Amino acid sequence: MQMNQTSIQLLPEHIVDQIKAGEVIERPSTLIKEILENAIDAGATKLDLHLIENGLELISLIDNGKGISAEELPLAFCRHATSKIDKFEDIYHLNSYGFRGEALASIASVSKVSCESTTVTSYGQINIDGGLTSNHYVEERKSNTTGTKLFIKDLFYNTPVRMKFIQSKTSEKNHIKKIIHSFLLDHFDKDFSLKWDNKEKEIYPKKENQADRIKDVLFKGQSIELEEISASYDGVSVKLFLSHESSRGNAHKSHFLFVNQRYVKEMAIHKVILNSGATLWPEGEAGHYICFVEM
Numbered sequence: 387m388q389m390n391q392t393s394i395q396l397l398p399e400h401i402v403d404q405i406k407a408g409e410v411i412e413r414p415s416t417l418i419k420e421i422l423e424n425a426i427d428a429g430a431t432k433l434d435l436h437l438i439e440n441g442l443e444l445i446s447l448i449d450n451g452k453g454i455s456a457e458e459l460p461l462a463f464c465r466h467a468t469s470k471i472d473k474f475e476d477i478y479h480l481n482s483y484g485f486r487g488e489a490l491a492s493i494a495s496v497s498k499v500s501c502e503s504t505t506v507t508s509y510g511q512i513n514i515d516g517g518l519t520s521n522h523y524v525e526e527r528k529s530n531t532t533g534t535k536l537f538i539k540d541l542f543y544n545t546p547v548r549m550k551f552i553q554s555k556t557s558e559k560n561h562i563k564k565i566i567h568s569f570l571l572d573h574f575d576k577d578f579s580l581k582w583d584n585k586e587k588e589i590y591p592k593k594e595n596q597a598d599r600i601k602d603v604l605f606k607g608q609s610i611e612l613e614e615i616s617a618s619y620d621g622v623s624v625k626l627f628l629s630h631e632s633s634r635g636n637a638h639k640s641h642f643l644f645v646n647q648r649y650v651k652e653m654a655i656h657k658v659i660l661n662s663g664a665t666l667w668p669e670g671e672a673g674h675y676i677c678f679v680e681m
């Protein structure tokens with residue numbers, strides 16, 4: 387009997403990255419979350435995001451964080467390359483969002499990336515297409531201003547199957563909005579701008595407190611009154627914002643829950659929050675809520 391003899395071989399790194407990318411970045415919104423968090427981890431206080439075609443054609447993010455040194459730029463786009471941990475124990479006392487060092491490698495493997503970064507001592511630029519570096523420029527240069535410009539083009543251009551998972555434009559846009567809104571609510575003390583396609587830039591100046599940011603982001607132009615409730619017990623503190631306005635059902639309502647600055651969905655807490663609104667809302671009705679839990 388004849389057998390098809392296939393030899394065992396290690397896959398090239400960029401193919402492994404393309405396969406793994408599906409786990410880390412399912413869709414444009416998950417990718418946007420990763421790069422926003424990277425900018426925060428780098429200490430950015432000002433972020434400018436531009437999206438074309440819901441991120442499929444272009445996602446660009448400009449931040450004023452500490453930058454990536456020119457020499458290390460290629461490393462930032464390698465799998466398991468991170469500046470956030472260097473030994474296993476570190477994962478138990480992290481105060482950054484990322485640490486797995488997978489996001490940028492995954493992104494670069496399924497798009498055409500160009501990144502420019504300025505640190506206090508260097509300026510660097512890199513281009514990566516489908517995980518393969520086509521250009522890397524390094525310059526020693528002193529600078530007072532630092533930051534990173536990341537341009538991600540033609541997302542999933544080389545993984546057509548992944549592209550098929552991307553649903554309708556409306557649903558993609560809604561996913562992205564949810565990610566950006568939760569980011570804005572959480573990081574009320576950062577300057578942010580957002581541009582969709584060729585539309586006018588939406589500008590969100592940094593705010594002194596969460597309530598002002600909530601009004602800016604969720605209730606633009608409407609006079610929604612918010613009730614603020616704070617409590618803490620046994621190492622857990624809760625800050626809850628409830629709208630006075632209410633109506634039947636939950637459709638078209640803003641419901642946001644953050645635990646330790648991470649946006650989460652949790653049915654049990656959701657119900658507790660709706661119950662706690664009972665003093666404010668008529669029976670059978672509910673309003674908007676934004677809740678921050680720290681523990």
Ligand code: ADP
Pocket residue numbers: 420424425428449451452453454462463467468469470483484485486487488489490491534
């Ligand atoms: P992780 O965030 O898990 O470390 P990423 O792949 O998201 O992994 O990023 C890899 C590394 O690249 C980070 O550890 C960080 O050192 C650097 N990096 C990524 N984005 C930025 C940024 N906007 N500014 C400065 N450094 C960055």
Ligand code: MG
Pocket residue numbers: 420423424483484485487489490
């Ligand atoms: Mg990261």
